[in-house]
Amino acid sequence: MNDSFQILDAFVAHFSPEVEGRRAEAIDAETKTSLQRLCRGELSESERQEAAKVLISNPTAMEFLLAEISSLKER
Numbered sequence: 001m002n003d004s005f006q007i008l009d010a011f012v013a014h015f016s017p018e019v020e021g022r023r024a025e026a027i028d029a030e031t032k033t034s035l036q037r038l039c040r041g042e043l044s045e046s047e048r049q050e051a052a053k054v055l056i057s058n059p060t061a062m063e064f065l066l067a068e069i070s071s072l073k074e075r
Contacts, residue, residue, distance in 0.1 A: 008039060008069055011052075012062075027054075027061045035061060039068045 027035075031054055037043050038051050054061045 007041070012066065012069070025058050025060060027058065027064060031061060032064060035065045036068055038065065039072055 034043065034047065034051055034054075038048065043051060055065060
């Protein structure tokens with residue numbers, strides 16, 4: 001596993017238990033773009049913190065992130 005995926009794996013492992021039992025909300029295009037950039041390692045520290053808040057509060061966002069990670073692994 002390369003460094004980028006190790007970082008993402010650690011990120012997901014750290015936050016995924018917090019998502020359980022929370023209300024699922026649709027995510028907007030801006031959030032999707034931000035999460036895609038997170039997967040590519042393109043977010044600044046402050047942007048990563050904002051993404052973490054979204055992921056903690058919205059299981060739909062976490063599912064989207066996991067799908068993005070999976071699609072990157074398949075490429």
